[in-house]
Amino acid sequence: MSQSIAAAADAPRYNFREAEPRWQHAWAERGCFRVADVPTDNKPKYYVLEMFPYPSGNIHIGHMRNYVMGDVVARYKRARGFTVLHPMGWDAFGLPAENAARERGIHPAKWTWDNIAAMRAELQRIGLSLEWEREFATCDPAYYGHQQKLFLDLWRAGLAERKESWVNWDPVDGTVLANEQVIDGRGWRSGAPVERKQLSQWFLKITAYAEELLDALRTLDRWPERVKLMQERWIGRSEGARVQFALAEKVGDIAQVEVYTTRPDTLFGMSFLALAPEHPLSAAVAARDPKAAAFVAECRRMGTSEAVIETAEKQGYDTGVRVRHPFLPNVSFPVWIANFVLMEYGTGAIFGCPGHDQRDVEFARKYGLTVTPVVLPPRADPATFAIDDEAYVGPGTIFNSGFLDGLDVEAAKRAAIAELQRLGMGRGEVNWRLRDWGVSRQRGWGCPIPMIRCAACGMVPVPEDQLPVTLPDDAQFDRPGNPLDHHPTWKHVACPQCGAPAQRETDTFDTFVDSSWYFARFCSPRAAAPVERDAVDHWLPVDQYIGGIEHAILHLLYSRFFVRAMKRTGYLNVEEPFAGLFTQGMVTHESYRSAPGPNGTWLYPDEVVRQPDGNAVHRTTGEPVVIGRVEAMSKSKRNTVAPEPIIARYGADTARCYIMSDNPPDRDMEWTEAGVAGAFRFTQRVFRLIENTGAATSSEGTSDAALALRRVTHRTIAAVTEALDSFAFNVAVARLYELANALSDAERSADAPGLGAARREAAEVLARLIAPMMPHLAEEAYKSLYPGSDRLVAELAWPEADPDLLAADTVTIAVQVMGKLRGTINVPPDAPRDANLAAARADSNVARALEGKRIVKEIYVPNRIVNFVVAG
């Protein structure tokens, strides 16, 4: 025993610094991860993709966690017999490159390509099973030229259009923002309060697919429920009615106002009508009423930001105009302009029913408008029921409502709509919260929109033989605004139709366009067309997509739209881009400050040393350090850990192992030095165990010890397989620890017949099962078992569990009395019920618990449990 321990301690250490690059080289040389655009093998396909990175300059731990998860899946599926597509590229357009250009005078292209080179090298050191031959960057004309072609096809198909619209304007970035890019009324990047502004912009008609995008969510059974819910709410279907309200007298040439409502059943509870400040009638009133004009201007200045901050503060202006009630021609109501009415939703006008809408009651109470309840809650008394400051929005019976009286809410909705239709004053309507996708950006580092504005011909598409429209090499980024617009020559071209001097569109696409179809381009990245039909037909949809929850709405919804648009334009024929979606959690870390509160400066983890007592001090000064919260890694709090030094110190496999083993992949993971060290010990231990097994020999035959080890080995195969199938990477690693422990125990037991062979089998299985998580170590360990072989684990099939060895020779049955565990019995599997019950009763502890009691029922679950229900 002591001899083998000594041997273990003296065994050479696994030299990952030498081994990891060597195996990476071997995989590349063999082309282990290369597949054809249109494979001719008969193996099933599997497309695994991680959300491609923005080339910011460095790979961070969050990236690494993302790509390692994808790599585990890719390597596992490959071993399971799939032909696996696993590409990587760069989401390379974006603002940081322009900022670098502005601040440091580097051209965005150089900055971006330099970052890509650095990050590619970092990724390669992780040992990911990526097919680098497919790599591309979206800032390459070889990519974005195809995007321009796609856009022109969408435009011809009526899925792209130019329209005047109210936009969210970021005054700091000087650009338009999509609704999705406005967070709490502020620009998602600049953080500046967003203003309302009317501009002519390019839009992609995602609303044309609103219903389909919503309905198809039901088919995405391998998507997280919460992502689907977020999309469902974002698309925002509502059923209601469009109602026309005639003005008592015309304002300008406006004679009526249209309203959208989900509560036509409460029309008799109306007490006012409210308009959005941007509504045409508001403008018409403002044109003749300076006070109204001032109110409208005030609303616009507040933009969306103030409105959010002062959610409770509703403000309105009584225009003096009145509208007639559709069902009560002799009754009219005041028309207000109100800051809480949104022009973008519905018709930009609402009818106010304070009794049954919380916003309306707040508005009515503030301005002294009438409140008439029309829905009577169950068991309420119609004579006394009243609304104070709380609207009643529950179910009930309609009253105070003429022909609707006595109906329940749903029946009244139908009846009201029918009556509106009969009167020609309205109709039922489905409304959507989703708006069209504004894709124009006033930026110089993005894909040019391939359109030309001609004074005579209007908007003219760039002829396809002139694609790609490339960015100028000499754009100047040293002043605010759009560099393409400033450029002396770039935008000046002849109109393709009439030849007259014309101007290019100087806006570029929202970068979300770039990432909305890259997964399709990966199928045939060098094709002369945007995609090669055979390739996308073969590979799409992506079988497993992995990325951050922050893209739950924007990127995923846009991609879902793009697949539909590309299907309509004949590029592909799938319904959805991503059949399976997995959203991984963030990587967090403790934060450190030199002193409590605002006096303390943030310290990097490298500067801090933890003391045995749990306190921390500064590495060089020895000053005490304040340990702060565990939170998302961020540059400002300096609580970041870079993969590079970790890999240099412990090796890629150790980092990979730690990342996968620490906790479930969809939860946030706290990065700790102790955790990495633990994983490092495991990698070294696995190597030593397998190395030591290489020479193990023993007598022929078999023994209990050998059989036991073989059982553990095969159970581990089954358990790891199941864990990997269900994304339970942490459980998979735990099972590998168990196998390593069993192998370690066997190493120390006396030689028994067949044990040497069982150890070799366990060692080989261990080497192959760790491969998805720790691929370099797997190769090195396998090589030590088969020194003469040139097979790579990366090319081997997944081990198969032997069913005979999965079946136990004895099972442990728990014996309960009244549901409480009183003992266990070890019996042969599938033993007869009576024998097991007898054995259970015979257990001394069980017998004691049963003493003096009468058994009234015996619960028996074969191979699992016995439960005696007793009385007395």
Add this chain to the structure above:
RNA sequence: GCGGUCGUGGCGGAAUGGUAGACGCGCAAGCUUGAGGUGCUUGUGGGGGUAACCCCGUGGAAGUUCGAGUCUUCUCGACCGCACCA
């Protein structure tokens, strides 16, 4: 406000309605070592007992069940998303 997720040892976490705490970290004792940020052994939910064992225990309360961490209802707490959507 609306919607959702999650509450299990000191910590990360396991657990098809069937032996709660696998596996790891940490900790403790011991062995190895010139040394230990090494290797190894044993122990480690709480309480009681020399022990065999017993009692308690998955945020809280109730329910369904022979049996609940798991299912149902309510409740408390943490986190996330959306938010004047008519």
